[in-house]
Amino acid sequence: MDALLTLWQSTGIANLTWREGIMLLVGCGLIYLAIAKRFEPLLLVPIGFGTLLSNIPVAGIGGPDGMIGMIYAIGVETGIFPLLIFLGIGAMTDFGALIARPSTLLLGAAAQFGIFATLIGALALNLLPGFQFSLADAAAIGIIGGADGPTAIFLASRLAPDLLGAIAVAAYSYMALVPIIQPPIMRALTTPAERAIVMEQLRPVTRLERILFPFMVLLLCALLLPSAAPLIGMLTFGNLLRESGVVDRLSRAAQNEIINVVTILLGLAIGSKLSGELFLTPQTLGILLLGAIAFSIGTASGVLMGKIMCWVTGGKVNPLIGAAGVSAVPMSARVVNKVGLEANHHNFLLMHAMGPNVAGVIGSAVAAGVLLALVSG
Amino acid sequence: MDASVTALLVDGLWLMVTGLTIVFVFLLMLVGLLDLMSKAVARWGPQEPQPEAVAQALPPTGDDARLTAVITAAIQQYRARHRA
Numbered sequence: 263m264d265a266l267l268t269l270w271q272s273t274g275i276a277n278l279t280w281r282e283g284i285m286l287l288v289g290c291g292l293i294y295l296a297i298a299k300r301f302e303p304l305l306l307v308p309i310g311f312g313t314l315l316s317n318i319p320v321a322g323i324g325g326p327d328g329m330i331g332m333i334y335a336i337g338v339e340t341g342i343f344p345l346l347i348f349l350g351i352g353a354m355t356d357f358g359a360l361i362a363r364p365s366t367l368l369l370g371a372a373a374q375f376g377i378f379a380t381l382i383g384a385l386a387l388n389l390l391p392g393f394q395f396s397l398a399d400a401a402a403i404g405i406i407g408g409a410d411g412p413t414a415i416f417l418a419s420r421l422a423p424d425l426l427g428a429i430a431v432a433a434y435s436y437m438a439l440v441p442i443i444q445p446p447i448m449r450a451l452t453t454p455a456e457r458a459i460v461m462e463q464l465r466p467v468t469r470l471e472r473i474l475f476p477f478m479v480l481l482l483c484a485l486l487l488p489s490a491a492p493l494i495g496m497l498t499f500g501n502l503l504r505e506s507g508v509v510d511r512l513s514r515a516a517q518n519e520i521i522n523v524v525t526i527l528l529g530l531a532i533g534s535k536l537s538g539e540l541f542l543t544p545q546t547l548g549i550l551l552l553g554a555i556a557f558s559i560g561t562a563s564g565v566l567m568g569k570i571m572c573w574v575t576g577g578k579v580n581p582l583i584g585a586a587g588v589s590a591v592p593m594s595a596r597v598v599n600k601v602g603l604e605a606n607h608h609n610f611l612l613m614h615a616m617g618p619n620v621a622g623v624i625g626s627a628v629a630a631g632v633l634l635a636l637v638s639g
Numbered sequence: 640m641d642a643s644v645t646a647l648l649v650d651g652l653w654l655m656v657t658g659l660t661i662v663f664v665f666l667l668m669l670v671g672l673l674d675l676m677s678k679a680v681a682r683w684g685p686q687e688p689q690p691e692a693v694a695q696a697l698p699p700t701g702d703d704a705r706l707t708a709v710i711t712a713a714i715q716q717y718r719a720r721h722r723a
Contacts, residue, residue: 270678284705361673364669364673364674367667368666368670370666374659375659381655385644385648386644386648388647397647397650397651397654398646403655418693468680470680470684470685471680475673475676478669478672478673480673486661500676524695539710560674624666624669628662628665628666
């Protein structure tokens with residue numbers, strides 16, 4: 263009888279707490295969204311399954327000695343996984359549109375306003391009972407507005423490891439929701455005439471310019487903002503692999519194998535942070551809410567900057583492309599293209615929106631560097 | 640309003656002003672740097688081969704030469720396209 267009791271006490275059913283039960287359902291929900299609704303499946307499938315694994319009672323897979331717990335300690339706590347993802351992004355990104363029209367970098371800068379506005383919002387939540395965000399927490403939450411998953415994870419792992427799970431889920435789920443969140447804001451802030459503006463074709467960019475570009479970005483980063491050097495460094499290195507044209511094998515590895523392996527491991531590791539005690543708190547709800555606000559403000563400030571540029575250039579810039587300043591490559595550029603086509607059936611803005619889009623990646627990496635330098639010290 | 644929260648909010652506002660300023664300054668300088676780079680490349684950089692010019696440069700003597708010219712132009716075009 264005693265043996266039976268011992269056996270019973272080692273089963274999952276006997277040890278299942280209500281928190282783990284709910285998180286198992288959340289994990290299934292994420293996997294459902296990925297498979298049935300195609301919401302960021304590359305990330306949500308590993309994250310969802312990681313959630314399932316780490317909420318299995320007794321097994322402790324997500325704990326410090328568990329398999330996923332160790333993956334987390336090696337890759338996420340050290341910040342290595344997001345940096346390797348940045349390497350892959352650098353190798354996948356064509357910065358040609360940005361080199362042809364550097365002024366679109368300003369759109370990428372304006373969209374970072376969402377980060378800082380959300381930071382204030384997170385601090386203001388402290389006025390409500392149940393919330394206690396420090397400045398570092400608020401900075402990590404704000405970076406969701408950069409719409410850049412790896413940057414958000416990198417900064418959160420530095421500044422607020424406890425909130426990492428909620429921040430990562432918020433960052434990636436809002437990236438999936440870009441096509442729903444952005445268009446109403448873009449339409450509200452522009453007139454039909456502005457949306458129909460046709461932009462001049464981009465000039466061709468020479469190979470030498472493409473090769474020099476990563477060095478220019480890295481040089482500026484090294485001179486002005488060394489705290490952003492890990493992110494910018496990996497991004498520019500990946501891009502040099504791509505544009506140098508002599509290391510195709512390495513470039514392809516960075517774009518495919520490396521980024522794929524890291525995505526699997528990163529997803530599992532984030533999933534392990536979706537455990538009951540850490541996730542089912544009022545903070546998580548606040549973070550999800552703030553994330554949506556961050557995205558909306560980032561989009562709005564990008565579009566407003568687009569309007570300023572439109573006015574300054576005498577109507578040569580379509581303000582819609584400002585919305586692509588929140589990174590979310592290439593989703594937000596596609597959204598811009600779609601909204602532009604609604605106003606004018608022959609107006610393809612995709613290439614023009616790619617400039618601010620990749621500028622947004624640099625912009626949010628710079629913003630992350632600023633926050634690291636100012637908050638962690 | 641809680642005094643500590645007020646202090647935090649003031650800190651946050653300060654962070655917003657300095658942060659956004661740094662982001663803008665950084666990207667503005669990058670705009671300038673990229674403009675300079677493009678100008679320098681246009682001025683001193685190597686000329687990108689022009690497919691038409693190469694095709695015309697070959698003397699049209701006989702069928703073989705014309706065929707060579709056509710193939711050269713095609714290769715140049717292919718290379719120019721795949722460089723991008």
